[in-house]
Amino acid sequence: MSCFKCQSAVLLFAGLLLTTSCHAQNETGGKYLTLEKEIALSNVKGRIDHIDINLRDQVAYVAALGNNTLEIIDLKSGKVTGSIKELDEPQGVAYISKHEEILVANGGTGECGFYNAVTLKKTGSIKLADDADDVRYDSDADKIYVGYGSGGIAIIDGVSHKQVGDIKLPAHPESFQLDAKAGKLWVNLPGSGMVGVADLKTLKLTAKWSKLFPRSNFPMAYDEAQHRVIVGYRLPAKLIIYDSETGKEIFSSAMVGDVDDLYWDAKSKNIYISGGGGAVDIFKQTADIAYKQTAHIKTQNGARTSLLVPELNLFLIAARATGDQKAALLVYKITP
DSSP states (O other): OOHHHHHHHHHHHHHHHHHHHTSOOOOBOGGGEEEEEEEEOTTOOSOOOOEEEETTTTEEEEEEGGGTEEEEEETTTTEEEEEEOSOSSEEEEEEETTTTEEEEEETTTOEEEEEETTTOOEEEEEEOSSOOOOEEEETTTTEEEEEETTTEEEEEETTTOOEEEEEEOSSOOOSEEEETTTTEEEEEEGGGTEEEEEETTTTEEEEEEEOSSSEEEEEEEEETTTTEEEEEEEETTEEEEEETTTOOEEEEEEOOSSEEEEEEETTTTEEEEEETTTEEEEEEEEETTEEEEEEEEEOOTTOOEEEEEGGGTEEEEEEOOBTTBOOEEEEEEEOO
8 A cells, every 4th residue: 555545544544533532421520620710802713822821910821823812811800901913823822930021922924022021012023934833931041942834943042032042853843841951852743743852952853752643643741750741642532641761652541632732730640631622631640650531521612722720720721712602711720
């Protein structure tokens, strides 16, 4: 069978599995998340992407990709207090606490814009290739990592707003995690069917964990203490946990469909997963390499991007506008 036919067969089989994995599942574990607030995003239309937070002031920043805006939301008052407009498909966002700035990565132009978090005035800009996407901030080193283009992660200095490094990749990076102490970065590369491991000193890939199946690995979390990388796949909807040192698979399970974000909470030993299938799944670590699904909590269709805020015992989920349902930020209180 030709490579093209092989790929077509794999994708067809994946699609069939995705369909069968999305059958209705009864709601369980509702006691672990309580909807505290539903903050209306009245002027937001289209897809919503990443979220970040200013913990001190309890202000959330929501990248409204389809609306070309960044929405600023006061969690205490439950109101939208501002908006940065005329963006171009904003995807990644990071609150830079040391400088009280917000970085917004624009998928359309590749521009990474810096804004004063109080005045919302632009303080700087750096142009990457198109599709600037996920963002991570290393506060100790004051460096910002931005995935972009057809294969790269740019490293930007938090003071000068200038690019100081670049990691070349074989495909567009989705979610990635870094461990500055270990000098490593793990990155989802769904276009190449792999998880890549990069050395932060040489800025080069040192390992590639390839998989023919499942496919479409988008979200990722990192368990630093136990040296584990947690990855969510869409085709089919599957959670896989790897040994971060060897790439060995140590756990896998079916989960909610259309996953876009997942998080590891070291204190509770819980994995929180949000999916566009309209639910949050929670998995708890019960033994060394054993994890058990403890919750499947209904949210809203299309509510797939989220942010875990363990410091406030909150789980934020962005629900895009669909049909008669207006866009909103769903604020859940976490019950241990």
